[in-house]
Amino acid sequence: MGLSETERERLAGILQKYEEDPRVQEMNNYIQHGCVTTYEHCRNVARVSFWINRRFHLGADETALAVGALLHDFYLYDWHHTVPFAECKGLRNIFKMHGFVHPLLARDNADRCFGLTPKEKNIIRSHMWPLTLLHVPACREAVIVCIADKYCAVLEALYRNSQKPIGV
Secondary structure: OOOOHHHHHHHHHHHHHHHOOHHHHHHHHOEEEOOEEHHHHHHHHHHHHHHHHHHOOOOOOHHHHHHHHHHOOOOOOOHHHOOOHHHOOOHHHHOOOHHHHHHHHHHHHHHHHHOOOHHHHHHHHOOOOOOOOOOOOOOHHHHHHHHHHHHHHHHHHHOOOOOOOOOO
């Protein structure tokens, strides 16, 4: 699964200002899945989202799609050091776990740093659906990123010790 040279250039053009930002580069300091950093994971999701949109002729807003995908995990902490599931006592505490809260934190961080469009906010806030049951993808871009995120997470977990890029 690869993008053409023209597609890679288009995606790079959209994301350049974000990827050059030191706050986005900070995602390189945190591991997401296996040995993949949060930054690499977000880049993978952006590439896969772009590929899905182009190959299936979905007509998504490519700028919102790419920006939302790149910033969907812009929470800026090591989630491996949060309270583990086994230690969560009571239903209320389960909903404070990383999987439930990080979409809101990522959206708020990204909006504060870059000023997001409503579509980009929905992409980031809903990317963990259906886990975040009440935060449903409300546009095609959000659905695409939600699917791409799951695809990338599975591949990154399966190939957790591989140093080569996943199938994107």
